[in-house]
Amino acid sequence: MKILTWNINSVRLRAPIVVDVMRELSPDIVCLQETKCPDELFPSQIFTDEGYTHQHFHGMKSYNGVCILSKIPFTKKDVHHRVGREDCRHIAVTAKGVDVHNLYIPAGGDIPDVEQNDKFAHKLDFVDECAAWFKDQYTAKDKVVAVGDFNIAPLEHDVWSHKQLLGVVSHTPIEVEKLTRFYKSLEWVDGVRHFVPEDQKCYTWWSYRNKDWSVSNRGRRLDHIWVTPPLKPKLKSYKIHQIARDFEKPSDHVPVMVELAI
């Protein structure tokens, strides 16, 4: 079972390149974030035509929005609201006995200070609530996958310069600490770092503001695929589809995929 996550920054604009990636990588389950699309306008048919007939989308006008597109039937699908808001950042399905959660953690604005920046406070609260909620819902013996744009690069080599990004939202110590607490709470396994040594640079996002992104290569690993311990021995391979950053009209994120032997 191949599970792919991608922050697509408008599903209507980029549905054609999602289809390209579906054809290239043949994922069974595709989790998208930042669809920026109300449900009544979701481009359902284009994905149905590709064989992704099982769809769960939860979007809103202009901002946020998540969806799960699958070739495998769901036995269950849910929408979850975090931090008392209804901003379309967390949905889940059950497929082949595995609960798959698609998360879009808030970016958190520019200033890493909860007093000065409500968006940063919201981000930290969101991560805390996820940790508590997953701990409440599951034990480490359950088969669970959590994917998405977490908007946090937790490890030193998840950013191009650890020192220069310590004060930049996405890599500040408080965010890393909170995400790490979430990570440890359910004994999650990092599906990409399972294959990529921690001392090796690894990115999934390059800013639009950086022209010639691949030359400066100032990336961050913001997109993640976590699995619970029973799924660790099932991890078969991973793919960071970096070529997608050079597509015409690219997203600033690239697809991340993990293959599980189930």
Place this chain on the structure above:
DNA sequence: ATGGTTGGGGTCCAA
């Protein structure tokens, strides 16, 4: 230290 780009919806906000 600063500004750089993108998408959506509407002449600005969030990323």
